[in-house]
Amino acid sequence: MLLGLQHLLGIETLTREQITFILDQAKPFQELQRNPLKKLATLRGKTVAIAFFESSTRTRISFTTAASRLGADTMNLQAEASSLKKGESLLDTVRTLDAMRPDAIVIRHSSSGAPEFVSQRLEIPVLNAGDGTHEHPTQALLDALTIRDRKGSLEGLNITILGDILHSRVARSNIQLLSKFGTRITLCGPAMWIPRELESLAPNVRRSFSVEDALSGADVVLVLRVQTERIHEPSLAPEEYILCYQLTPARLRLAKPDALVLHPGPMIRGLEIDPAVADGAQSAVLEQVTNGLAIRMALLYHLVGGAPPDAPHPAKG
Amino acid sequence: MKVVEKRQLLSAEEIGRTLQRLAHEIVEKSGGTKDLALIGVRRRGVPLSQRLAKIIHTFSGIEIPVGVLDITLYRDDLSTVAPQPVVQSTEIPFDVDGRDLVLIDDVLYTGRTVRAAMNGLFDLGRPRRVRLCVLIDRGHRELPIEASFIGRGVQTSDTEIVEVRLNEIDPEERVVLVDRVP
Numbered sequence: 001m002l003l004g005l006q007h008l009l010g011i012e013t014l015t016r017e018q019i020t021f022i023l024d025q026a027k028p029f030q031e032l033q034r035n036p037l038k039k040l041a042t043l044r045g046k047t048v049a050i051a052f053f054e055s056s057t058r059t060r061i062s063f064t065t066a067a068s069r070l071g072a073d074t075m076n077l078q079a080e081a082s083s084l085k086k087g088e089s090l091l092d093t094v095r096t097l098d099a100m101r102p103d104a105i106v107i108r109h110s111s112s113g114a115p116e117f118v119s120q121r122l123e124i125p126v127l128n129a130g131d132g133t134h135e136h137p138t139q140a141l142l143d144a145l146t147i148r149d150r151k152g153s154l155e156g157l158n159i160t161i162l163g164d165i166l167h168s169r170v171a172r173s174n175i176q177l178l179s180k181f182g183t184r185i186t187l188c189g190p191a192m193w194i195p196r197e198l199e200s201l202a203p204n205v206r207r208s209f210s211v212e213d214a215l216s217g218a219d220v221v222l223v224l225r226v227q228t229e230r231i232h233e234p235s236l237a238p239e240e241y242i243l244c245y246q247l248t249p250a251r252l253r254l255a256k257p258d259a260l261v262l263h264p265g266p267m268i269r270g271l272e273i274d275p276a277v278a279d280g281a282q283s284a285v286l287e288q289v290t291n292g293l294a295i296r297m298a299l300l301y302h303l304v305g306g307a308p309p310d311a312p313h314p315a316k317g
Numbered sequence: 318m319k320v321v322e323k324r325q326l327l328s329a330e331e332i333g334r335t336l337q338r339l340a341h342e343i344v345e346k347s348g349g350t351k352d353l354a355l356i357g358v359r360r361r362g363v364p365l366s367q368r369l370a371k372i373i374h375t376f377s378g379i380e381i382p383v384g385v386l387d388i389t390l391y392r393d394d395l396s397t398v399a400p401q402p403v404v405q406s407t408e409i410p411f412d413v414d415g416r417d418l419v420l421i422d423d424v425l426y427t428g429r430t431v432r433a434a435m436n437g438l439f440d441l442g443r444p445r446r447v448r449l450c451v452l453i454d455r456g457h458r459e460l461p462i463e464a465s466f467i468g469r470g471v472q473t474s475d476t477e478i479v480e481v482r483l484n485e486i487d488p489e490e491r492v493v494l495v496d497r498v499p
Contacts, residue, residue: 003400028387028404037440042390298404301390306401 003302007119007126010135011176019177022298023145029294029301030145032069043072046304049102051077051094052129053109058265058289059129059138063106066296072304075102094118104304107131112169125303133167138299139264140173142292144181146284147220149291150260154181160214160255161185162247163224163272166193170264171224175201188214189224189245190236211245218255223247223263226272238271248274252282260284320495326453326471326479327492335468336365339450340372342466343419352417352445354382358434359405361423362386364485365452369421384409386420391433413442419466423481425451428462453492455479 003021011019032038048067052060060076067074077097090109097105104125107115112132119126130136148154159178165171165187175185179202187194188208199205208214215221231238252259261273261283269275277283327335347353350373357366363385370381387405395401420434431449438444450466455473473479477496484490 025404028390028406031406032390035440036442040390040440041436042395045396301404302401305395306399 005303007115007128008137008299008303009116009119009126009128011137011140011173012135014137014177014180016180019141019144019180022141022295022302023148025298025302026141026145026291026294029297030291032297033290033293038069039071040069041071042301043067043070043103043305046072046103047075047101048072048300048304049075049077049097049100049105050129051097051105051107053079053090053093053107053114054130055079056108056130058292059108062289062292063127063129063138063296066293066300069293070297070300070304072103072300075100090114090118091121094122098122098124104300127299127303130169133169133172135173135176136169136264137173138292138295139170140177141299142288142295143170143174143222143262143264144177145291145295146262146288147260149287150284151219154178154183157183157219158217158256159183159185159220159222160188160218161222161224162188162211162214162245163226164193164230165189165198165224166195167227167230168224171222172201174222175205179203179205186214186218190241192235211251212254215251215254218259220260220262221247221252221255223261223267223273225264225266225268228268228271242271246270246272246274247277249276249280252277252280258282262288264288319498320478321498323477323494323496325491325493327469329484329490332452332483332490332492335452336368337372339452339466339468340369341376343369343450344373344377346465347417350377350379350381352415354384354411354413354416354418356384356386356409356418356420356434356438358420358422358430359385359387361481361483361486362421364483365423366421367485369450382411384411386434386437388430388433388437391436393429393433407437407441409441413438413444416444418444418447420447420449421451422449423452423483424479425449425454425462425464425467426457426479428458428460431462432460452481453479 050063064074106127106129108129109131112134114131115126115128128137161171185205186208188211191209194207231241263285355366355370357363366383370383373381385408387407389402389404448465451464452468454464454467454470457475477494480495481492482489
């Protein structure tokens with residue numbers, strides 16, 4: 001296939017050319033979102049299994065909508081309502097889903113590497129919708145698409161990622177993706193969330209513990225959600241996080257005047273981001289959501305559609 | 318399998334004359350140009366539609382809007398092709414509702430491309446009328462589709478291929494009939 005991929009497991013193993021191809025292919029799907037009639041029949045008769053072993057609202061709805069707008073049917077598995085609670089193993093669960101003959105499976109799981117594990121045991125394409133603290137490739141792709149649309153190119157940009165980098169698969173996938181395009185990445189947040197090892201993830205990654213230093217000259221600020229279960233006394237009180245790291249209008253003024261603000265959602269207003277920034281002219285958070293649909297449609301089109309790679313080439317009609 | 322050229326169907330000059338005639342026919346048979354718009358089907362329908370609009374402007378002074386339609390997502394053979402073809406943009410900078418549309422393509426063969434194009438168009442709105450203009454009609458229809466404006470009708474066998482080569486895309490400008498020989 002053109003993309004040269006059977007699965008989408010992470011950004012780390014993708015080439016710059018494959019990423020560019022996916023971003024380019026998302027463009028016609030962005031335009032489709034503006035059509036009065038949004039439903040295509042392109043993947044009619046195909047079924048996409050959406051297996052979420054961890055709660056999620058936006059990613060699940062986005063994948064389900066992407067599949068249905070392409071004309072595919074979906075089977076939805078949600079951890080809370082499933083037999084997982086009764087003790088079924090991951091492999092047994094996905095094998096059961098696979099026995100209903102889906103044409104692809106989208107997986108979110110709290111264990112890093114779960115989608116790869118599944119991809120080695122099933123014949124169908126596997127798309128990673130977030131695995132543990134490892135990767136969230138479609139999020140990084142939709143972020144890159146949003147940045148590229150607004151800035152024209154990813155090349156040479158200064159990107160600041162703010163928050164809990166250590167536990168963030170969004171940050172990890174973004175670092176992997178952006179570094180392939182020669183951006184300069186600054187990671188900023190409390191020291192316990194930015195271990196030194198993160199600097200070795202990719203070239204041109206630096207750490208900064210001062211939000212003022214990290215924001216100065218930034219083209220893009222990616223604000224991560226602060227998981228409330230991770231901030232508590234004595235190591236870090238919420239008031240302290242807000243005081244030191246919340247993205248406020250005053251702090252955003254340290255970045256370039258046209259700096260773009262991204263947030264993967266769900267956003268906690270008043271904690272990691274000031275409402276005035278979240279709703280401000282520089283915020284692209286809703287654009288990210290729309291672009292997520294386009295990225296996922298492009299991926300499903302290329303991974304799910306089509307005949308096996310060895311099928312004969314048809315005559316031109 | 319080898320591909321050999323059998324004969325030339327149209328020279329560059331003949332393409333030019335044919336387009337002149339087609340442009341006049343479109344205006345003449347449209348009963349006014351008020352809602353008229355041209356839609357070029359990717360890939361070679363695009364330069365053809367632009368040339369037709371230019372010719373119409375030259376003799377009538379009227380600017381006819383031109384759009385570009387990509388039919389990839391509407392093809393009926395996607396489950397049989399590998400790899401999946403690249404999707405390109407559809408660029409129709411006007412509202413199709415109530416429009417008098419002329420679809421422009423280079424070759425009319427099975428009719429499946431036109432079927433796909435109509436599905437794509439109707440996702441964008443409800444045109445008042447849709448007609449079809451092709452440079453070459455080579456027969457072998459598999460669907461009940463006919464063109465309203467035809468540059469030239471050509472008898473072909475189904476192993477033959479009609480290749481329309483246009484300066485905007487190709488290194489030369491002419492239409493040739495080629496055949497696949499074992």
